[in-house]
Amino acid sequence: MSASRKPAPASAEHAPLQLEHFLPYRLSILSNTISQTIADDYQSRYAISMTEWRVMAVLARFEGLSAREVAERTAMDKVAVSRALSRLVDAGRVDRSTHDEDKRRSVLRLSAAGWIMHDEVAPMARARERELLAKLDPDERVWLVRILDKLLPAEGDHQR
Amino acid sequence: MSASRKPAPASAEHAPLQLEHFLPYRLSILSNTISQTIADDYQSRYAISMTEWRVMAVLARFEGLSAREVAERTAMDKVAVSRALSRLVDAGRVDRSTHDEDKRRSVLRLSAAGWIMHDEVAPMARARERELLAKLDPDERVWLVRILDKLLPAEGDHQR
DNA sequence: GTTTTATAGTTTCTATTGCAACCAATTGCA
DNA sequence: TGCAATTGGTTGCAATAGAAACTATAAAAC
Numbered sequence: 001m002s003a004s005r006k007p008a009p010a011s012a013e014h015a016p017l018q019l020e021h022f023l024p025y026r027l028s029i030l031s032n033t034i035s036q037t038i039a040d041d042y043q044s045r046y047a048i049s050m051t052e053w054r055v056m057a058v059l060a061r062f063e064g065l066s067a068r069e070v071a072e073r074t075a076m077d078k079v080a081v082s083r084a085l086s087r088l089v090d091a092g093r094v095d096r097s098t099h100d101e102d103k104r105r106s107v108l109r110l111s112a113a114g115w116i117m118h119d120e121v122a123p124m125a126r127a128r129e130r131e132l133l134a135k136l137d138p139d140e141r142v143w144l145v146r147i148l149d150k151l152l153p154a155e156g157d158h159q160r
Numbered sequence: 161m162s163a164s165r166k167p168a169p170a171s172a173e174h175a176p177l178q179l180e181h182f183l184p185y186r187l188s189i190l191s192n193t194i195s196q197t198i199a200d201d202y203q204s205r206y207a208i209s210m211t212e213w214r215v216m217a218v219l220a221r222f223e224g225l226s227a228r229e230v231a232e233r234t235a236m237d238k239v240a241v242s243r244a245l246s247r248l249v250d251a252g253r254v255d256r257s258t259h260d261e262d263k264r265r266s267v268l269r270l271s272a273a274g275w276i277m278h279d280e281v282a283p284m285a286r287a288r289e290r291e292l293l294a295k296l297d298p299d300e301r302v303w304l305v306r307i308l309d310k311l312l313p314a315e316g317d318h319q320r
Numbered sequence: 321g322t323t324t325t326a327t328a329g330t331t332t333c334t335a336t337t338g339c340a341a342c343c344a345a346t347t348g349c350a
Numbered sequence: 351t352g353c354a355a356t357t358g359g360t361t362g363c364a365a366t367a368g369a370a371a372c373t374a375t376a377a378a379a380c
Contacts, residue, residue, distance in 0.1 A: 014220060014275060014278065014279055014282075015279075015282060015283075016217065016220035016221040016278065016282060017217050017220070017221065017282050017285060017286065018221065019217060019218060019221065019233070019234075022285075022289065023194075023289050023292060023293065023304075023308075024191070024194045024195055024198060024285070024288070024289060024292075025214075026308050026312060027187065027190060027191040027194060027308075028191045028194075028195055029235050029312060030187060030191070030308065030311055030312055031184070031187040031188045031190070031191035031192075032191075032235070033313065034183075034184045034187060034188075035184055035188055038184060054185075057176065057177050057179060057185075058179065060174060060176035060177070061176040061177065061178065061179065073179070075189050075192070115174060118174065118176065119174055119175075122174075122175060122176060122177050123175075125177060125182075125184070126177065128184070129182065129183050129184060132183060132184075132311065133183065135310050135311055136307060136310060136311070140303065140306070140307050140310070143300065143303040143304075143307065144183075144303075144304075144307050146300070147296060147300050147303065147304050147307075148183075148186050148187075148190065150295050150296060150300070151190055151292065151295055151296070152186060152189060152190055153193065
């Protein structure tokens with residue numbers, strides 16, 4: 001009952017945002033809730049941050065990327081990636097070597113231990129995605145994918 | 161062209177997530193992109209963080225909330241709200257007083273200066289939302305709202 | 321070739337965040 | 351009443367994130 005406050009009388013003159021119907025706000029809540037749910041799953045078993053998991057997921061899909069390419073694909077900045085990688089390498093979940101033809105670049109891949117963890121976490125993540133989609137009817141699922149395709153900047157664009 | 165790496169051959173045995181089709185990942189990219197775009201708008205004029213703006217938006221809509229109620233409505237944790245509020249009060253954008261019947265609770269409202277800022281930022285935020293929705297057809301917009309209604313936890317639930 | 325200029329990645333410094341511990345006011349209840 | 355449990359809010363500390371500066375290699379310009 002504590003939340004039953006009436007909108008401020010100032011509404012008329014000030015036109016405040018109605019957050020509960022404001023798309024950016026709703027998307028943010030939804031996204032954070034989902035990401036956190038998945039993070040809770042893997043953090044209950046492994047001491048790993050969301051950024052580290054994201055890096056691992058990219059390396060599972062694309063072997064041998066450089067740090068910059070990981071940053072591109074995760075939409076994280078390069079400093080965040082660099083730090084996540086050094087933790088992952090220290091923890092023995094990622095192997096890092098140097099590119100043959102360009103000694104600036106690193107060549108990254110999951111280690112055996114990294115793969116073991118990946119193979120345990122990935123199904124949990126997929127299960128959460130299914131849980132989410134189960135709340136929708138089949139046609140809603142189709143529309144959602146179509147809408148995301150339209151709203152998301154094309155592959156390869158950066159956000160910041 | 162740098163991004164044309166073929167999926168790791170390990171795919172078959174390991175079934176890595178296809179991030180580019182993984183709903184939680186796509187939502188996260190979308191949400192971050194949008195929030196950052198709006199933040200860029202107001203940060204180009206005002207030195208204010210995303211959390212502070214979010215608090216202001218809630219107080220514009222519901223006057224006299226307590227800090228806890230702000231936390232509830234913004235889905236932020238109470239520490240983040242407490243700190244955002246102390247910055248906002250210091251900056252003179254929010255007035256804080258104490259509840260008459262419960263001296264633990266604060267009573268929060270935008271100051272005159274807060275309202276001025278709000279009245280400039282809110283239209284920019286709405287414009288960004290319109291820009292986003294303009295990418296969709298009318299029926300897609302309807303489906304999007306319907307889908308969000310289904311996926312978002314009901315009003316008043318908490319996420320963490 | 322040698323000197324810019326650009327790129328990959330790391331480090332440093334600072335600001336933000338998150339958690340736990342904490343204080344103060346209120347409520348529940350013996 | 352009086353004392354434990356709860357609630358609203360803040361503070362301290364450790365981990366994290368972001369910006370700018372820095373190192374190293376590589377590519378481009380001259």
